[in-house]
Amino acid sequence: MGEEKLEELERALRNELSEDKLKFIDKYRLQLNSRRHWVCKKNQTPERVYFSHKFAMDNGILEFLFRKYQFCFAKLKYFRKNLDKFSFCKYHPEKGFYKTELWDAEFFCHKQSGTMIDFRYLQQIRQVEVFQGFIEWLEGLPASEDK
Structure with missing residues (x-):
């Protein structure tokens, strides 16, 4: 063509x-x-x-992001179901973390604990059991004082 x-x-x-x-x-x-x-x-x-x-x-955009970072279906399934538990962020060396829209996100921020989850970290998790352990740990974190 x-x-x-x-x-x-x-x-x-x-x-x-x-x-x-x-x-x-x-x-x-x-x-x-x-x-x-x-x-x-x-x-x-x-x-x-x-x-x-x-x-x-x-x-949708969530699937776009997950395709870009080559995340497994277990991660997609979890985040589809629990996306409301997260806000979407980017990082800038001068500004620090700041909220953005999902299409522009590079981090998930777990709203309850304030924990930042780098998409590159999620990308490194190759075993479903390891991901499930990570989610158990994340959901077990205490509520953040500065939510």
Whole structure:
């Protein structure tokens, strides 16, 4: 498919997506390829497929994030059920942690305890039992004084 046709297709398909999904796509500079996959092309490296356009249409921002960080289904299932127990944050060296929207999040903040959970930490957990142990520990933490 020619470059011009691909750009035209990308514009048309972007119109099918919600504002939050577009913000996520723009944040990570994703582009549509000829197979209708949203991909990242960086620094002369092979393109990394994030998800298909069908996936983008059928899923929400939580699934976008979990696909980006390659989280397992057990994590997705837990956070789908318990997302209201968390706020969404980013970190800036000068500002510290600050709240943001889910599409822009890099950390979950456990509301009850105030514990910050880095997505990169969750990414390292490869065994369901380890994740379940982490959740037990997290949910057993006492309520934070400065909630």
